[in-house]
Amino acid sequence: MNALARHRYHRAAPVVLVLLLLGLIAGIAAAVSTASSAEATTATADDVTEGQKLFAANCASCHGLDAQGTDGVAPSLVGVGAAAVDFQVGTGRMPMQASGPQAIAKRPQFSAEEISQLAAYVASLGAGPAVPTAEQVDPELGDAANGMELFRTNCAMCHGSVGGGGALTQGKYAPNLWETTPTHIYEAMLVGPQSMPVFNDANIDPEGKRDIIAFLKAQDEGSPGGLRLGAIGPVAEGMWGWLVALGLIIASTVWIGARSS
Amino acid sequence: MSTTENPTEHGPEGSEKQNGFENPGLPYHRPRRADVDPKADKKAERQVAALFGVSIIGTIVAIGSYMALDMTDEIDSIRFVNMAIGLGIFLAMIGIGLGAIHWAKTLMRDHEMVEERHALRSSDEGREGAIQNLKDGVEDSGLGGVKRRPVLVGSMLTALLAAPLALLWPQIGNMGADWNISNFGHTMWRKGMRLTRDPDGTPIKASDVTIGSAFHVIPEGLNELEHHKIEEKAKAVVLLLRLDPRDLNLQPGREDWSFDGIIAFSKICTHVGCPVALYEQQTHHLLCPCHQSTFDVANGAKVVFGPAKRPLPQLPIAVDDEGYIVAQSDFHEPIGPSYWTRLHDTSDGLHADDDTEGSSH
């Protein structure tokens, strides 16, 4: 009896395995990025000079040599802080390659070191939010239940109930958050990139931000009900109900109705 | 009921003509392999038995998983138990189903039979009998006929029509609580009431609200309400935003309703009542996720897209001595979707000086 149960376990195992694997990958990615952001907090004068060179070569065409921005093209970067640079460049949104409804996340164009140099340069232009420390974004230290309440009051309307993403107006969208690193999630709340509103520390305090990260991290465990079909709600469920459940059953009616040879 | 086997000769029903063609009658019945080959017959029998066997295994899997597997706090373990029991039930059911159907298809008769239909209409005698019986009944009762009793009929019908009211009136009367629909017209906001964070209820300083921020707001004291907390929250939730004052076009008559670019709107959609909460800080547009009404915060939350017709009601705000944001009054119109008597509940700032009592009209 037990052996039979085990047998079923193996047949169900791929699903569980895939989810575990996804969790593992996300975990490693998170660990790597927190390590890099920890380095970023110690900026030297050298970094600022290196960052200025990188800025002149890669960013100045839109943001201007003095980072004051160009009307209608790119905003001023004075006072946006290191967090904004780490977020925008670290998620590959900047440099922007093509204009569209919004800047799209892609593979970062710069190394972690270059990003921290750029951040150091922009931070030197005017005071702004800094890159958070590893401790500030550690999901282990957060309270997922408080994170759930904060997330659904402040975030779920755009990013979906558990961060699966959602549409905004005119082709803009709130991205899926499952692959986003804790540091980038934290920075996004601080700086309010693009359409996203700013959630400063007076609105959601640093502990609250960490709780939100813990809540999102808890999604890595997947759903107790099995595959979660994108976790985007009843539309996906309805489609699967029609295609899979009704589809399989109608296929069986065709077999039942056919004459045996 | 006449059921006849269908060998080749046509019954009378097969001789119908259509468009000049003769109905060719039932096709020749081709025997199955299992009908003619004893080996195929035995094989089908074994297959059916095997399918029933699958079902028995499935039952064992389901019960075994239930007994042997532990469900802990881990999501994995819950998923695993559900999956194991579910797959057991699947096998237990599908085995019986496929077995029975395979049995029917291969081993039971597949030689079609014919049954005559009869018109559904009753026979003429039947109908006449029915009509006569009804007529007799009407005559006996005095509902009609020679000895018609109109007073009886009239009073009975009146009584029958009225009697349900004896049941419905008190029942329906009770179901609507106090029926005080003027509650739709006002919320718990009062002059001087602080705007606090949703859900923890901490007050907000004007300096906390930096440009581009979006605060989800509930009235001070909401969390402490003993009664109707959720009903009050459903009406009183507010979205507090700060725009660059240069981007904000103040509406005539509302020049002093906002504070240095800080502005508050009801979060309840004027279309059908969903929380409008998707704020795009670059375009200053608020989007409702339910039906996608889009409101332009920079222009008095007027509708720029979607099914809503009216702007979101604005909550007049000010800053108190300690720097906290407070309401100047209740909303000046009912929040949320439209309804028949909405305009009757629309006050012109009646609550502005009224901080004790919440009655509108």
Added chain:
Amino acid sequence: MGARLDSAAAGTANYIDERTSIGGFVKFFARKLFPDHWSFMLGEIALYSFVVLLLSGVFLTAFFVPSMTIVEYDGPLATMQGVEMSEAFASTLHMSFEVPGGLLMRQIHHWAALLFTAAIVTHMARVFFTGAFRKPRELNWLVGFTLMILSLAAGFSGYSLPDDVLSGNGLRIIEGVTRSIPIVGEYISYWIFGGEFPGEILIPRLFTMHILLVPGLILVLIALHLFLVFLHKHTQYPGGGRTHKNVVGLPLFPVYTAKAGGFFFVVFGIVALVAAIFTINPVWNYGPYDPSPVSAGTQPDWYILFVDGALRLMPGWLFDVIPMEWEIWGYTLSWNLLVPALILPGLFFGFLALYPWIEAWATGDRGEKHVLDRPRNAPVRTGIGVALITFYVVLVMEGSNDIIANLFHLSLNDLTYFFRIGIFVLPALAFWITRRICFGLQRKDRELVLHGKETGRIVRHEHGEYVEVHEPLTDEERWVLIQHDDIAPLEIEPEFNDRGVRRKGYRWDRFKQWLSRIYFEKRISPVTAEELAEAQHEHGHH
């Protein structure tokens, strides 16, 4: 042993029969014939998913607490620790996370509900396209239609029970729509919710509706539906030996007992399989109801989605100038709610319910119809059916426009503009295309009857011409293609009789004639025996 068993069975049968005269029923029912076709099993899917709903529902009632009393969560779920929620939500979490197999039962119940409604719609479409609603089955169409409406009520009331944010926002939409009804709307809202939204009484009320009132009505109507099926005997597809006066099939006992009985287990098995693998309605993601939050992807289950789509589609301002909310003599009339949520579904469902009579007026046929139509032989009906489905699908797509926009990187505003035009254009286009396809298929049928099937064999005539050999159809093959009626538009009696007096009921007749012309003005008649003889004569001359 066997003999003893037999005599025991005989004894039991005798005991029961002497007290119930059940023998007559058994004799009548046991060898009742049912025609064999896969499409006749669609209604069974609905019936069986309803049985699965009853079975799993009984389990759920053992754990669900229909109460809106607020409690603090204290269970295994980390993301809910200490969160305030109603007992309804807490008990849903409890049965999902702490009762082994409880979540499975919830998922079986919810998947079965989606299947129930989907199967009803599919079954209805089959009945519509094959003309199975014609005399004498019009009343049974109405019974089935009512069951469809009840299935929506059952589904929506169940969807709302866990008291989560998603379903709570759904209820708030219902409340808004209810309030928009002129004059009485506000009072109806108070009546439903026991005061202001959401109140503290709604979940218990919905619970009673969901587990007693609606399923009770469904059970009674299912009994009536099946009784009428037995009374009318099943319809059958055209074929040799099948007429309007007989039914050709296999007996209820044992063949359909095994097939249909076995099919119940197949349906149950597949629902269990889907429920074991796929999450449905993860209420722990949405959290307990709170009027402030809302999440992207706030939509109802698929069967209500069309109403949500209509609500999204309707502009608040027509062409940015005409308001869709009127203020007349101090009262407010919200067309932007009334039209999409009440008037449009009312017209759509009203048309569906009345359809059998509409078509009966057009054909003027009074006979019982037991042989089904091939959809191509009723081009206007088939066109109307496809147009209705297209209309419905446009609404469903608009109801999912944010999901579509996000998935395919489109703008939801553009999608809405597209569907606002599409809702008028696409159904008309679908009607026109479908009717043309039907005519094309009918022409092909005529070709087949007149000239036979292509065999792929090419032969060369003596005078050098190459021709493909056509093989004539067998009698049975031909019968399927020519057995349908050739219905001409109604002829009506003149308006005035010979004495110049205007006839009573003339207008009504004119209406029926107008309808009939829509259906049958343009038609392709089946081949007649004379035409075939003529064609064969020509072939002979080749």
